[in-house]
Amino acid sequence: xxxxxxxxxxxxxxxxxxxxxxxxxxxxxxxxxxxxxxxxxxxxxxxxxxxxxxxxxxxxxxxxxxxxxxxxxxxxxxxxxxxxxxxxxxxxxxxxxxxxxx
Amino acid sequence: xxxxxxxxxxxxxxxxxxxxxxxxxxxxxxxxxxxxxxxxxxxxxxxxxxxxxxxxxxxxxxxxxxxxxxxxxxxxxxxxxxxxxxxxxxxxxxxxxxxxxxxxxxxxxxxxxxxxxxxxxxxxxxxxxxxxxxxxxxxxxxxxxxxxxxxxxxxxxxxxxxxxxxxxxxxxxxxxxxxxxxxxxxxxxxxxxxxxxxxxxxxxxxxxxxxxxxxxxxxxxxxxxxxxxxxxxxxxxxxxxxxxxxxxxxxxxxxxxxxxxxxxxxxxxxxxxxxxxxxxxxxxxxxxxxxxxxxxxxxxxxxxxxxxxxxxxxxxxxxxxxxxxxxxxxxxxxxxxxxxxxxxxxxxxxxxxxxxxxxxxxxxxxxxxxxxxxxxxxxxxxxxxxxxxxxxxxxxxxxxxxxxxxxxxxxxxxxxxxxxxxxxxxxxxxxxxxxxxxxxxxxxxxxxxxxxxxxxxxxxxxxxxxxxxxxxxxxxxxxxxxxxxxxxxxxxxxxxxxxxxxxxxxxxxxxxxxxxxxxxxxxxxxxxxxxxxxxxxxxxxxxxxxxxxxxxxxxxxxxxxxxxxxxxxxxxxxxxxxxxxxxxxxxxxxxxxxxxxxxxxxxxxxxxxxxxxxxxxxxxxxxxxxxxxxxxxxx
Numbered sequence: 001x002x003x004x005x006x007x008x009x010x011x012x013x014x015x016x017x018x019x020x021x022x023x024x025x026x027x028x029x030x031x032x033x034x035x036x037x038x039x040x041x042x043x044x045x046x047x048x049x050x051x052x053x054x055x056x057x058x059x060x061x062x063x064x065x066x067x068x069x070x071x072x073x074x075x076x077x078x079x080x081x082x083x084x085x086x087x088x089x090x091x092x093x094x095x096x097x098x099x100x101x102x
Numbered sequence: 103x104x105x106x107x108x109x110x111x112x113x114x115x116x117x118x119x120x121x122x123x124x125x126x127x128x129x130x131x132x133x134x135x136x137x138x139x140x141x142x143x144x145x146x147x148x149x150x151x152x153x154x155x156x157x158x159x160x161x162x163x164x165x166x167x168x169x170x171x172x173x174x175x176x177x178x179x180x181x182x183x184x185x186x187x188x189x190x191x192x193x194x195x196x197x198x199x200x201x202x203x204x205x206x207x208x209x210x211x212x213x214x215x216x217x218x219x220x221x222x223x224x225x226x227x228x229x230x231x232x233x234x235x236x237x238x239x240x241x242x243x244x245x246x247x248x249x250x251x252x253x254x255x256x257x258x259x260x261x262x263x264x265x266x267x268x269x270x271x272x273x274x275x276x277x278x279x280x281x282x283x284x285x286x287x288x289x290x291x292x293x294x295x296x297x298x299x300x301x302x303x304x305x306x307x308x309x310x311x312x313x314x315x316x317x318x319x320x321x322x323x324x325x326x327x328x329x330x331x332x333x334x335x336x337x338x339x340x341x342x343x344x345x346x347x348x349x350x351x352x353x354x355x356x357x358x359x360x361x362x363x364x365x366x367x368x369x370x371x372x373x374x375x376x377x378x379x380x381x382x383x384x385x386x387x388x389x390x391x392x393x394x395x396x397x398x399x400x401x402x403x404x405x406x407x408x409x410x411x412x413x414x415x416x417x418x419x420x421x422x423x424x425x426x427x428x429x430x431x432x433x434x435x436x437x438x439x440x441x442x443x444x445x446x447x448x449x450x451x452x453x454x455x456x457x458x459x460x461x462x463x464x465x466x467x468x469x470x471x472x473x474x475x476x477x478x479x480x481x482x483x484x485x486x487x488x489x490x491x492x493x494x495x496x497x498x499x500x501x502x503x504x505x506x507x508x509x510x511x512x513x514x515x516x517x518x519x520x521x522x523x524x525x526x527x528x529x530x531x532x533x534x535x536x537x538x539x540x541x542x543x544x545x546x547x548x549x550x551x552x553x554x555x556x557x558x559x560x561x562x563x564x565x566x567x568x569x570x571x572x573x574x575x576x577x578x579x580x581x582x583x584x585x586x587x588x589x590x591x592x593x594x595x596x597x598x599x600x601x602x603x604x605x606x607x608x609x610x611x612x613x614x615x616x617x618x619x620x621x622x623x624x625x626x627x628x629x630x631x632x633x634x635x636x637x638x639x640x641x642x643x644x645x646x647x648x649x650x651x652x653x654x655x656x657x658x659x660x661x662x663x664x665x666x667x668x669x670x671x672x673x674x675x676x677x678x679x680x681x682x683x684x685x686x687x688x689x690x691x692x693x694x695x696x697x698x699x700x701x702x703x704x705x706x707x708x709x710x711x712x713x714x715x716x717x718x719x720x721x722x723x724x725x726x727x728x729x730x731x732x733x734x735x736x737x
Contacts, residue, residue: 021705024705025701094696095697095698
């Protein structure tokens with residue numbers, strides 16, 4: 001039976017982060033983009049928690065809580081904006097959002 | 103006494119600023135009157151200070167701190183001692199006269215107010231130059247007079263020749279000022295101070311080589327300002343300026359600044375007699391050189407300018423041979439009669455509608471009686487006839503040459519004295535005697551304004567009596583200058599010399615009169631001679647400068663402009679600008695407003711930063727190994 005150690009958690013974190021990154025780059029649906037950012041943040045959280053446990057230092061886990069809180073508020077604000085956008089334009093396609101074109 | 107010092111120094115500045123206020127407006131007599139009164143105030147204060155100094159006291163003030171950093175301490179300090187008070191008296195006397203004279207002379211000029219502003223500014227700079235107690239202040243004044251000289255030579259700036267002459271004077275002086283500046287740096291570097299008293303106190307401890315360098319570089323500055331060979335060409339061309347300017351700046355005051363510098367630095371030059379001998383030899387050469395050029399010239403003002411050059415040579419002979427008080431005395435006497443000569447020439451010019459060629463004049467003594475008397479007086483003084491001022495000062499210089507056993511210099515100066523007498527009276531004879539040749543050209547001469555003549559009279563008086571100040575003057579300045587008296591041991595020799603010189607000079611005068619009093623036009627045969635051609639072309643020195651310095655320099659500049667500036671410097675700058683512009687054009691697509699591509703760029707940036715962080719982290723961790731490898735490569 002293989003012991004599950006720090007390396008496994010970090011690999012998990014990296015894989016999750018890559019998936020999130022890929023999602024951020026490829027997805028066109030804004031809602032899916034939000035999911036991808038959540039995956040990114042949680043990938044980092046896994047990393048924090050694992051290293052924190054490894055060093056027996058609670059700071060990392062504390063930081064993870066902060067990130068969860070921030071992610072929650074970000075989603076709240078983001079979803080609010082998203083709904084407002086949808087009401088106005090009738091879609092949430094990322095490519096349609098180009099009003100900042102220089 | 104400080105109050106008088108400040109009045110003497112600053113009232114010209116007040117005048118300059120006051121007249122400057124009206125600089126662009128048409129003539130207002132007020133500026134002329136106010137400036138002349140301020141100059142007179144300055145003169146009176148100088149006279150009070152002279153009285154004070156005659157009692158054996160000096161004034162030394164430190165107005166304010168100027169530069170104080172680390173070991174460098176330069177205050178705005180002013181000193182009124184025996185030397186500077188002499189210069190102050192000369193400057194204020196001549197400039198007061200010239201100011202009053204200019205009211206008449208510039209009467210119809212559009213730039214009347216501007217002229218007075220410049221003229222007073224010049225006097226202020228000159229006062230700073232002579233009153234400063236350190237080399238830095240001297241240099242400020244030195245540059246100030248240079249600037250005002252430039253402004254005034256080019257006063258009629260719509261004339262191309264005037265602007266050309268102004269630039270020539272300025273550039274020539276700039277070359278010399280570089281030497282002067284190096285000299286000042288050397289003084290500071292080696293003595294640690296720019297104050298005259300402190301610097302000269304340290305100098306005896308320096309080695310001979312250093313002192314020679316300081317002496318040489320300071321003298322280069324003096325050569326430029328006093329127009330000594332080979333930097334002399336600007337002085338004759340400077341005659342493009344208004345005549346009062348020539349009288350004040352290019353005869354009496356500014357050009358003597360070089361002599362003043364050598365006199366002021368007498369403790370230095372006393373220690374390097376070889377340099378002194380060089381100065382004296384150069385002076386003697388210039389005296390002769392300039393006098394010969396004056397013999398044939400056909401421009402009234404240029405003749406007087408060459409005469410100034412020649413007399414400056416005399417002063418340098420005296421200063422170079424260590425007879426500083428004689429040099430200063432000749433400076434003073436010369437200032438009076440030469441300014442008078444110039445102002446007289448100005449009157450003649452006015453009468454002749456700015457004609458300068460004396461060949462077109464003649465017989466003017468009837469219509470311009472007072473100008474005739476004053477110019478003759480000045481010429482007699484210049485020739486050095488007893489008992490006028492020139493006799494006492496110039497004869498003293500000849501005696502110095504004789505007593506110091508420099509017989510070559512003595513002979514040259516003696517011959518020059520004859521030439522001086524000849525060209526002075528050639529001018530007087532051509533202008534005032536003989537037939538009235540001007541009638542052909544339709545001139546209607548008239549005497550100058552009465553107040554102009556009255557303004558000139560103090561100079562005429564001084565040109566006559568300045569010699570009688572000699573003993574008082576000697577008493578005064580030798581308190582700080584070496585008090586060598588020059589006596590020829592044998593009385594017979596002395597009298598022979600004096601009488602011989604006088605006879606020689608008088609003969610030269612008669613010769614000039616005889617040759618030119620019934621002048622009908624220059625001898626055509628003579629004009630074909632080589633001698634004449636060399637002299638009228640000023641020994642081809644200006645030609646030489648033009649051909650071998652100005653033109654190659656211009657060609658070199660063209661090459662640098664076309665090849666270096668356009669093809670290298672400009673190209674580099676354009677290349678940078680174009681590169682940035684192109685980069686902007688090409689990266690513009692990044693900002694297309696599409697959120698998804700922005701996100702992609704963001705990710706790319708993050709990846710780059712992360713990889714850099716990892717790379718540097720690794721580099722730091724393995725620093726020792728990397729440096730080992732690199733040093734292995736190097737070795």
